[in-house]
Amino acid sequence: MREDIKVYVIKKASKKFLYMKYVDPETNREITRSTKTNRMKEAIRAAGRWESELRSGQYKGTCRTKWEDFRERYEVEHVSGLSPETDAKISAVFNMVEQILNPKRLAELTAANISRYQSELRHLGRSEQTIKSHTTHLKAALNWAVSVELLPKAPKISLPSRAKGATMMKGRPITGEEFERMIACTESIVKSSEKASEWRLLLNGIWHSGLRLGEALNLTWDNPDKLQIEFIRDRVMILIPAELEKGNRDRRLPTIPAFAELISSVPESERTGYVFNPPPMRHTESGRLVDEQVGRIITKIGKKAGVKVSEKGGKVKYASAHDLRRSFAARLALKVPAQQLMQMMRHESIETTLKFYVGQDADNLSDLVYSAFENGHSRDFLRDPAPIEAKSPPQRVDVKG
Structure with missing residues (x-):
């Protein structure tokens, strides 16, 4: 209840009807409205109704919250409970908002300004x-x-709609030959054979696991608060805690034999700390590289290897860490059903799996079909299915005691 709101009836010169007004308690501005009557009693009743509505909750004050105060509260009270990956995304969005819109107050994020923000991003x-x-x-x-x-009220924001049939995939799965070129070019980028071995271990790790870059860099041998390796007989599992999982739940992730072989090749005496620890390129740099730094170096390797994953508007995009993940999914899609592929890739929706990885490789499908014919199955392939014969009812057997 806003007891500090009081509505009065006033008469304006040259106006047919009586008016009612109140002073906004936050801005000290006068707000007026017509009573639509020239009779004082009716006007007073109208003012009473309006005052009651404003005091009971229809009053919407002007937002005076500073943008920097809002950002700090949102990050501390809400974002801190989300995954590190989501935290980083929200921080990047807010940084871009400050770069493009530079809002002083939260109220400046109107529908019109957000539409302008979308246009600037394009x-x-x-x-x-x-x-x-x-x-x-x-x-x-x-x-x-x-x-x-x-x-007081959130603006109505329109989400951009993509052109019909357009793909949201920014890159593409790279081929085995392209991956080998990246491996071969690694040393020329990191400038050291010793460093190159660590970087090749990371590249192979993502290629054979499908982990996101941030997940691969958080993979450890012995830290239960991060992603952790688990050996089960001759197999390797990855334990992912809920706070680091995109689906926000604890998960045990199976791996393929090639990844298990890669991990098992690391001597037991070295199985401590992070599994993948790519060193900085420059001698002047110290400490562990963050995701963005590692991502940029992998893209440099892709560029050196000449692995282009897209060309749009004259802009060339070279292979990234995520394209290695895409390659893993594309190869696995040829071997496991969609539902299992979804679980291995940890997609939140089966639609993502079906849209990007299932049924996309027409060449491989063609090879499978032709192989069926070449192996002498063409008649079986073309023949109509045999009719199912009706089963005769079971005969009754009398059993004498």
Whole structure:
């Protein structure tokens, strides 16, 4: 209840009807509205109804929250409970908002300004999926602001819609030959044979596991608070705690034999700390590289190897760590059903698995079909199925005691 709101009836010169007004308790501005009557009693009743509505919750104050105060509260009270990967994405979105819109107050994030933000992202060459992701994070943040009464009402935000049939995949699965070229070019980028062996171990690790880059760098031998290797007989599992899992639940992830062989090749005396620990390229750098630094170096390796994954608008994109993950999924799609592939890739939706990885390789499908004919199965392949014969009812057997 806002007891500090009081509505009065006033008469305006040259106006047919009486008016009612109140002073906004936050801005000290006068807000007026017509009573639509020139009779004082009716006007007073109208003012009483309006005052009651404002005091009971229809009053929406002007948002005076500073952007920096909102950001700090949102990151501390809400984002801190999300996964590190989501935390990093939200931080990147807010940084871009500050770069493009530079808001001083939260109220400046209007529908019009967010539409301008989307337009500027397109101008910078961001994909429609990236723009949609940014907009979704902003929408969630503004809805949270409303829930904690930092904002009276969230603006209506339109999510970008992609052209029909367009793909959201920014890169593509690379071939085995392209991967071998990347492995061969690694030393020329990191400038050291000793460093190259560590970088090749990481590249092979992602190639044979399908882990996201951040997950691979968080994979440990002995830390239960991070991703952890688990040996079960001749197999290797990866234990993923919920706070580091995109689906936000604890998971034991199976791996393929090639990954188990790669991990088992590491001497037991060296199985401590992080599994993959690629060193910095420069001698002047110290400490462990962060995801973004590692990602940039892998892309440099892809560029040196000449592995182009997309060319759009004259802009060439070279193989990245995520393209290695895509390659793992594409190879696995030829060997396991979609539901199992979804679990191995930890997609939140089966639609993602089906859209990008199942049924995409027409050449391999063609090889399988032709192989069936060449192996003498063409008649079986073309023949109509044999009719199912009706089973005769079971005969009754009398058993004499």
